[in-house]
Amino acid sequence: MIFSAMPPQVITAPLACIVQRFTYGPSDEHYRTIFDSVQTSARSETWSSNERIAEKFASLENLRADWNAGESETPNPVTKLQARLIVEELLSKQLSPTAIMPSVEGGIGITIVRGERRGSIEILNSGEMVAATYESSGDPDVWEFESEKQSIIDTVEKISVYMSA
Amino acid sequence: MIRNGRPPVDLFHGNEHLYLRYGRQNWVDGELDLTGIKLDKTSVNRGSFSEPEDVLYSVANKYEHMGVVRFSVGEIPSPVSKPPAPASVFWPVHDPLEENYSHSEIWSKKDGVEEDYSKPTAAIRTEFRIRLARVLTEDRICIRATDPAGQA
Numbered sequence: 001m002i003f004s005a006m007p008p009q010v011i012t013a014p015l016a017c018i019v020q021r022f023t024y025g026p027s028d029e030h031y032r033t034i035f036d037s038v039q040t041s042a043r044s045e046t047w048s049s050n051e052r053i054a055e056k057f058a059s060l061e062n063l064r065a066d067w068n069a070g071e072s073e074t075p076n077p078v079t080k081l082q083a084r085l086i087v088e089e090l091l092s093k094q095l096s097p098t099a100i101m102p103s104v105e106g107g108i109g110i111t112i113v114r115g116e117r118r119g120s121i122e123i124l125n126s127g128e129m130v131a132a133t134y135e136s137s138g139d140p141d142v143w144e145f146e147s148e149k150q151s152i153i154d155t156v157e158k159i160s161v162y163m164s165a
Numbered sequence: 166m167i168r169n170g171r172p173p174v175d176l177f178h179g180n181e182h183l184y185l186r187y188g189r190q191n192w193v194d195g196e197l198d199l200t201g202i203k204l205d206k207t208s209v210n211r212g213s214f215s216e217p218e219d220v221l222y223s224v225a226n227k228y229e230h231m232g233v234v235r236f237s238v239g240e241i242p243s244p245v246s247k248p249p250a251p252a253s254v255f256w257p258v259h260d261p262l263e264e265n266y267s268h269s270e271i272w273s274k275k276d277g278v279e280e281d282y283s284k285p286t287a288a289i290r291t292e293f294r295i296r297l298a299r300v301l302t303e304d305r306i307c308i309r310a311t312d313p314a315g316q317a
Contacts, residue, residue: 059190067188067229068188069223069228069231069281071203072225085204097170097195097272098194099193099194099198101190101191101193101198101200102190102191102200103191103200104191104201104202105190105200105203105204105205105290109191109199109200111193111198111200113193113194120199120200120291120295122199122200122291123248124287128287130287130288130291132199132291132292132295134295136299138295139259140292140295142247142288142291142292142295143288144286144287144288150282151274161197165167
């Protein structure tokens, strides 16, 4: 029985890719109807989020050289690749970015806003990568991190813990 | 706006307005995101000698669609420290241009070190930009940015 292991109420958008892997028996119409409903719902939420992020990356790809009146570099290919890896890691933690944007310092900024709390990651063309968590007052927590996978995972985990606290 | 031979005025009062240009793509959830602030001799205009719209003046109209926010000299975050790096101090420098007498820059150097200028570390730059961005909210918009600039 498919739903004994995966009841509908726990199927959320990030799990849509898992849901899509399930199959069901054609004779079981009742569960087939429920399954189709849940699958469609989960898929549409995921597609919505993915489309939004795809649009943001597309706008970065289409950024003209004079995007900031010619006073800032456009993100370079390495920066764009790093940003995609970081966004994938954020999504794995159910942290959908509020904004993915070019930085006037030359690079890409990823910002997550949840109420008063903000998490920020900036990937610069220079190779520097800086993350921060902060609110409207108090000392921000700012740290530099490396491009290695584990360093990215640790940074995303730190932001995830802060945003959900 | 024209300099017309006038010398720089070194003295800034804490309540003097500074005008900063921004793009709509860096406005996030009610405030300017730190990624919209460039921190390497940040270019601003002095409120004593200009109006907000002067920040967008360009013969080639290259600042079309961009906006202007204001903050006061006293709101420049300084010093900013991020151990183990030495703290950095920040201050405004009047740097008149022939076509823009009010043009100024925010300079920085390591605290307690004899030097004219040094670019802070990435972490200190980020902290400075966060602290400044906090005050750059809706009520600080002088001219609102319109379309995101620079899309092909």
